[in-house]
Amino acid sequence: MNPTIRQRRLAAELERLREAAGFAREEIAERLDWHATKVWRVESARSGVTTGDLRDLLDLYDVHGPRREALIALARQARQKGWWTEYRDVFTGSYNDLEVQASVIRNFEPLLIPGLLQTEAYARAVIRAAPVVDPQEVKRRTEARMARQQLLTPEGGEPKLWIVIDEAVVRRPVGGVDTMREQLQRLIDLRDQPNITIQVIRNSAGAHPGLTGPFVILDFPSSDFFAPVIYLELAPDGMYLEETEQVMRYTLMFDHLRAIALGPAQSIKLLNVIKEGLRDDE
Structure with missing residues (x-):
């Protein structure tokens, strides 16, 4: 199934946050003990992201407060069928x-x-x-x-x-x-x-x-x-x-x-x- 607009927006935002935090994809995979391609798949909207994985990513990117909650809400909405x-x-x-x-x-x-x-x-x-x-x-x-x-x-x-x-x-x-x-x-x-x-x-x-x-x-x-x-x-x-x-x-x-x-x-x-x-x- 093609990714929804919400999935693509979330993926783009996660990529932007990673780059702003100064991490390479390989570094994120190593820190979170993920498969080497998982970060790429999440950031290209090839795969969805669970709430738990998203919280781990936002912890690494030092994202807190309302922005963090908005991203978590966006991830939940992205999994809903229209x-x-x-x-x-x-x-x-x-x-x-x-x-x-x-x-x-x-x-x-x-x-x-x-x-x-x-x-x-x-x-x-x-x-x-x-x-x-x-x-x-x-x-x-x-x-x-x-x-x-x-x-x-x-x-x-x-x-x-x-x-x-x-x-x-x-x-x-x-x-x-x-x-x-x-x-x-x-x-x-x-x-x-x-x-x-x-x-x-x-x-x-x-x-x-x-x-x-x-x-x-x-x-x-x-x-x-x-x-x-x-x-x-x-x-x-x-x-x-x-x-x-x-x-x-x-x-x-x-x-x-x-x-x-x-x-x-x-x-x-x-x-x-x-x-x-x-x-x-x-």
């Missing part, structure tokens, strides 16, 4: 592993309702639109997308979710009138959820930086181990940007997009107007 492991046939790459750890998710979408907010009927219509999709695959992918939304429940951690979408997204008739009415009502109902903000950019805003495509900014509660990540949804597994300059560029872009968008209350009013304007003959 909900998405049940859908390995649907979800590829590392995005879900990152998303479930995020404390803030900022998402710009110019084409579709973001997956975290899609109704089942809307999601099914989007998935069916792909070329040559087997009915069983449509069912499986729809189930997976709905399971992903548990992230927004108290059990899932309820990260702060800030969505900016183009007006064209909510005017595009995906799945028919009934599907769009239900989807728009879902967005409207979310106005009372304190961790979710939705803004709409009017078509009259014209050209804007977001026309280059959708993107997600993921921020994490522990900046020591998890720097912000930009996710660009490109086939097959997406692209991740982590350089400080890249993160700053997309953060500025998102700030610009939310500045030109309608405010949250005005956006909900627009969604109501669009929903009420839907006609059965469309």
